[in-house]
Amino acid sequence: MSALTQRLFLALVVMALSVTSVQAGEAEDLQRYVDDNTQRLVDRLNAERGLYERDPEAFYRKMDEALEGFVDFRRIAARVMGRYARQTTPEQRDEFVVRFKRSLFDSYAQALVSADDFTIRVNDATINPRDDNRASVTMEVITATGNRHSVTYSMYRKEDSDWMMENIIVEGVNIGLSFRDRFAQEMEANRGQIQAVIDGWSDAVKSLNLEDELNKS
Secondary structure (H helix, E strand, O other): OOHHHHHHHHHHHHHHHHOOOOOOOOHHHHHHHHHHHHHHHHHHHHHOHHHHHHOHHHHHHHHHHHHOOOEOHHHHHHHHHHHHHHHOOHHHHHHHHHHHHHHHHHHHHHHHHHOOOEEEEEEEEEEOOOOOOEEEEEEEEEEOOOOEEEEEEEEEOOOOOOOEEEEEEEOOEEHHHHHHHHHHHHHHHOOOOHHHHHHOHHHHHHHOOHHHHHHHO
């Protein structure tokens, strides 16, 4: 894995693990809560890196459990499918959620466990002034060599429910949009056969060149 791919996966993991259940009414409370949980959960991940080599499936299950309830993978997957989601059956949507999560793990797990140590600084949390059920959080991923990488992630909550993550921007690159564009390309390449796109999604993620997009930013 290249340094850029490692950087991307670190940002995805940091974002996903730090968006934990909280019903903070103010941005300062949200920022503090995210920061506290980010440090705790990243420590947990670092402690379990060795599990990946011994038992990748167990590592995947622990990752999935850690993210359950924190990241709205169903919402993200629906956005990745975009307008094509209307063409799917409920069973296909369920299948794509599973494949989407697994494709991220299969593509980036090795980058996580082999990456150098890093720290995270949560800089700011902003509640949307037009909708207090939406917010953005900005942070920096700081590598062992001192390089800093900016990350912004989008959060939402339904009325009287917990905050959930719905998208991430890494150094100006909208990751959700990149995945959605890739899905559309795969639909065109497969002549509208959505099941074929779902079946081949893992390979599509592996070939998605997000590094070029990050280099352009």
